[in-house]
Amino acid sequence: MSLSRTILVTGGCGYIGSHTVRELQRQGYPVVVFDNLVKGHRAAVRDAPVIVGDLLDPEAIQAVFRAYPDIAGVIHFAAYIEVGESMEQPGKYFRNNIQGCVNLLEAMVAAGVRYLVFSSTCAVYGTPQRLPVSEDEPYKPESVYGASKRMAEEVMAWYDRTKGIRFTPLRYFNAAGASFDGAIGDAYKPASRLIPRLMEYLLGQREEFFINGNDYPTPDGTCIRDYIHVDDLATAHIAALEYLWAGGESMAFNLGTGRGASNLEVVNMVREVVGRDFEVKFGPRRPGDATQIWADNTRARRVLGWEPRYGLREIIETDWLWHSTHPHGFEDA
Ligand SMILES: NC(=O)c1ccc[n+]([C@@H]2O[C@H](COP(=O)([O-])OP(=O)(O)OC[C@H]3O[C@@H](n4cnc5c(N)ncnc54)[C@H](O)[C@@H]3O)[C@@H](O)[C@H]2O)c1
Known part of the structure; x- marks a missing residue:
């Protein structure tokens, strides 16, 4: 595949998008970001x-395709991402995550660009019936956010059928970690995910650190999630685009490591990596949190030839490097 083909990355200034932009550049792909x-x-x-x-x-997104007529594929990250907020402001999420997607698809059709890699989420499954979760698990989102991603996937399927757009929804599990050189990382505010909240606590930016619930039916009573390093997500996006360019049909892929870690396991890894003990408090369960979820990533391995390279240790090491050198995010860059 010619590397002179330009790739449009929507939401490329965000957390996962910016790591993917770097990986595209490392692999020699010209990139244009829209954010x-x-x-x-x-x-x-x-x-x-x-x-x-x-x-x-x-008009803004159509103008990008006119200005860059060599765009050969799109990686679409731009969306709102907060589950809690989505339940309070459903319109904000349906509008941005679905209408934004329709506008992108229409611009692609007008420009004759047919390949789309889409940021989806394991939230489309809700509480899974079986573990590990495969792509055959039925859609059962339990939040407006998850529903907006499911609907976006369905919209794309209709553009496949009517306009020949080939697309891969990549259903990420819990994105975590930062670049290994500490240059970029998760600067999303307000921090709501477990690891960034923990990092803020260690940096003295939070008075307390809470784990939501320690009475779940898991070995240590805390929730279990599948944490996937953001650089592993980045390589999967490029593999997915190359799969589509090679004639692959539209297909969803789970992106996780296939291994779950409990909240307390994460905390203990942080204690080990940072070399500090600290107090952890337990708060009530958060409504809507599944007890445990981890991915069956067999399809991504088999079809995309993708392999996650990193585990929880590298996630915490890189997250700590990023947060400790950029306590105020990109204001310190
Ligand atoms: N972070 C996770 O654990 C996770 C898990 C599953 C799926 N995802 C999905 O991955 C994608 C990226 O997530 P992230 O964590 O990097 O979030 P992020 O907020 O850091 O990145 C999203 C980017 O999109 C931009 N954006 C939002 N709406 C836009 C619009 N209408 N027009 C142009 N730009 C817009 C934002 O400014 C931001 O830079 C999202 O679609 C999210 O739903 C994230």
């Missing part, structure tokens, strides 16, 4: 054009 910077950071992207625009403005 409204509502949550993303301009400093997260180096040596690539960043077009500041909103997917909810159809």
Whole structure:
């Protein structure tokens, strides 16, 4: 595949998008980023054009395809991502995550670009019936956020059928970690995910650190999640795009390590890596949190030839490197 083909990355100034942009650059792909910077950071992207625009403005995204007629594929990260907020403001999530997607698809059709890699989520499954979770698990989202991603997948399926757009929803489990050189990482505010909250606590930016619930039916009573290193997610996006370019049919892929870690296992790994003991408090369960979930990633391994390279230790090491050297995120960059 010719590396002169440009790849459009929507939401490329965000957490996972910026790591994927770097990996694309490392592999020699020209990149153009489209981001409204509502949550993303301009400093997260180096040596690539960043077009500041909103997917909810159809003309803005169409103009990108006109300005870069060599775009050969799109990786679509731009969306709102907070489960809790989505339950309070459903309209905000349906509008951005679905209408934004429709505007992107229409612009792709107009420009004759047929390949789309999409950020989906294990939240489309809700509480799984079977573990590990395979892609055949029925859709049963338990939040507006998860529902918005499911609907976006369905919208894409109709553009496949009617307009020949080939797409791969990548259903991430829990994205975590940062770049190994400490240059970029998770700067999303307000931090709501377990590891960034823990990092803020260690940096003295939070008074307390709570684990939500220690009475779950798991070996240590805390929830179990599948943490996947953000650089492993990045390589999977490129493998998925190359799969589509090679004629692969539209297909969803789970992206996780296949191994679950409990909240307390994460905490203990942080204690080990940072070399510090600290107090952990237990709060009530958070409504809507599944007890445990981890991925069956067989399909991504078999079809994409993708392999997660990193585990919890590398996740915590890189997260700590990023947060301890950038306590205020990109303001310190
Ligand atoms: N972080 C996770 O654990 C996780 C898990 C599953 C799925 N995802 C999905 O991965 C994608 C990226 O997540 P992230 O953690 O990097 O979030 P993020 O907020 O850091 O990145 C999203 C980016 O999209 C931009 N954006 C949002 N709406 C836009 C719009 N209308 N027009 C242009 N730009 C817009 C934001 O400014 C931001 O830079 C999202 O689609 C999210 O739903 C994330």
